[in-house]
Amino acid sequence: MLDIQRIRDNPESIKKASENKKSPVDIDIIISLDNRRRDTIKEGERLKSLRNTRSQDIAALKKEKKDATQVIADMKEVSDRIRKLDGQQKEVEDILHEHLIRVPNVAHGSTPHGESEKNNVVIAAWEKPAAFDFKPKDHIELGTALDIIDFPRGAKISGAGFPVLKGDGALLERALINFFLETHTRRHGYREIFPPFLVNRASLFGTGQLPKSEEQMYFIGEDDLFCIPTAEVPVTNLHRDEILDQAQLPIKYCAYSACFRREAGSYGKDTKGYLRVHQFNKVELVKMVQPETSYDELELLRVDAEYILKALGLHYRVVSLCDADLSFAAAKCYDLEAWAPGEGNYLEVSSCSNFEDFQARRMNIRYRPANGDKPRFVHTLNGSGLATARILVALLETYQTAKGAVRVPEVLRPWMQGLTKIGPR
């Protein structure tokens, strides 16, 4: 959510920014609603001031055992008008709020401008794509032949988009999660969180999934709870409605969670295999920092996520998303894309974003500056570190051998029961 003051001060630039983000909003109606709101408040406060002073008079009269019926009668009328004005004010504020929460965050100055994802900018790459002296298979063929990914049985017990990992595939998945968590906690200094996988509406509003993306989430109506689409939601909301000490910042959390996404409306895109599924595993990195440091922290966050890809020896590239491709709440975002030789494609395995104070305003997460000044909103950031479904795909396809086995990268072996490769059963 943006500061209404910021919108009042720069209506044109906010309007332009929302158009650049391809979700234009009507700024004029927001300004006029806000004017009505302010007028109503003004008149209401004038009457409330009157009521407060006259109430004191009534108290004084009663104390002196004098008659107060006339004043009380007058104030009854004033109170009725206040009630009416309060009602109007609430009505205007509700409508204004509905508009405000749909204004997207403004892209940061360093975010490239563009018309679509085609204008995203590749800013770095690591390693070369793996070379093969045979035609590399895709992960579906590999996973099925090795009997470590079972698509048909997943479809049977749950539906399309719920593949089952079996045997060494399940072990590999678990190894990845462990490797990610160990790296970020021990090497990068993040505190591990094991969050609830179901959250309430307030949490989803805080991180910006609600109200815009309600249809993308699994919903348990009986309890009004949602399955989390990412650990970002519970972890960032940990400090909702709190005032932190400056000395606590930066806060760095990492969390494993299963992630649930309905992917409504995305049929036809990446439908094949394990690339776009309804449930996958992810280790998420979340930071809460002082505003002045958030863009430095974004670079550090990206380095932490990139470390995993380097350690796994995967070819990848870093993409700076252009404003048109930026998510609703983000001001700047880097995607990390791992190379999948079987697909012949790059797969998005991490998004590292700075939300500035956009989420913090929605969640009311502030910190008290060391000098005792009044609380300021923190800046929030998050990034995948990483998502296993697609990393598993990149690994299988990158480390496959001519004989159809898959070598296990060195760094995963401590969690792989001594396996150096996954072979046919």
Add this chain to the structure above:
RNA sequence: GGAGGACUAGGAUAAUGGUAAUCCAGCGGUCUUGAAAACCGCCGGCCUUACGGCCUUGGGGGUUCGAAUCCCUCGUCCUCCGCCA
């Protein structure tokens, strides 16, 4: 799931239906070689150039001229009962 109790600022505590008091912590200052102690000021939010005004007792409603206080409702925590991996 049932019964009872509680919720006041960062923390802790007070207020016969008359408009939120106090303590601690924190910040600034006086004093000091420095620190501590002591003392003074600040110490929830919003509006206002200012003076000042309005709001704030877990959330939302209601009664009343006036609600932290009375009523309804929801939430959270605690105690007990029931159920349970």
